[in-house]
């Protein structure tokens with residue numbers, strides 16, 4: 173048997189508890205090696221968040237994990253108790269969400285939240301955890317961290333809040349980072365800065381990343397491999413260079429066809445997506 177990857181998802185099937193006939197993920201398999209960055213790309217509703225949340229053991233209660241396996245650094249997530257999951261979350265795996273405002277507590281200072289996260293996983297004094305929080309905020313580019321550590325989430329801009337979320341996610345140096353559309357809510361300039369920050373942090377700390385996005389161009393700039401997801405299935409998986417230059421699946425071609433570049437012929441219509449290019453019979 174091969175050594176466990178940082179993440180091994182095998183033939184994962186997920187459905188709705190209330191309806192046996194509804195299946196949302198149809199046998200998804202993903203393996204992530206140490207230090208690898210994989211882009212999970214697909215349209216809205218394809219199952220990207222469901223997959224990411226399931227890895228963290230945070231799938232919504234209406235969801236039923238029917239079969240398959242999710243192993244994080246060799247530990248099975250499916251069927252783990254909350255206590256076991258808490259040990260994995262933060263220390264081995266962490267997640268950055270699309271909307272930092274809904275994942276930060278609005279009535280606690282960001283410093284307190286980072287300190288809590290650190291102390292939930294490490295036996296360190298409050299003073300040392302606070303110093304670590306200040307260092308972390310500095311390392312993610314939050315200005316004047318000695319003072320802003322005591323600010324509340326609403327006192328930060330959207331980009332700065334996302335930096336705070338990143339600081340919290342990396343606070344216990346997880347091996348696996350799940351980033352679910354971490355920059356979608358941000359303007360393009362802030363998006364570029366956050367992506368650069370993420371890239372540097374991931375390299376410095378040797379983390380493995382699942383980067384979830386509907387933007388294949390963004391995924392290609394950050395990831396060495398791309399898994400294309402559609403309707404609850406991975407329809408194509410491969411090295412970024414190969415996929416960007418020779419996509420095999422019609423859906424991947426449609427995603428690439430909808431990228432707008434400055435050398436696009438203005439007389440050619442933009443492809444709207446899979447509906448324009450779907451093969452007869454509806455290839456997945």
Ligand SMILES: Nc1ncnc2c1ncn2[C@@H]1O[C@H](COP(=O)(O)OP(=O)(O)OP(=O)(O)O)[C@@H](O)[C@H]1O
Nearest residue numbers: 196214215216217218219220221222223232234386
């Ligand atoms: N709590 C829930 N109850 C029932 N169905 C759900 C729930 N959450 C997600 N789903 C369904 O699961 C499928 C996948 O949703 P998911 O949120 O994973 O998509 P996504 O790829 O992340 O989309 P987006 O790009 O819009 O974030 C959709 O059909 C959605 O309706």
Ligand SMILES: [Mg+2]
Nearest residue numbers: 220221222352
């Ligand atoms: Mg989503």
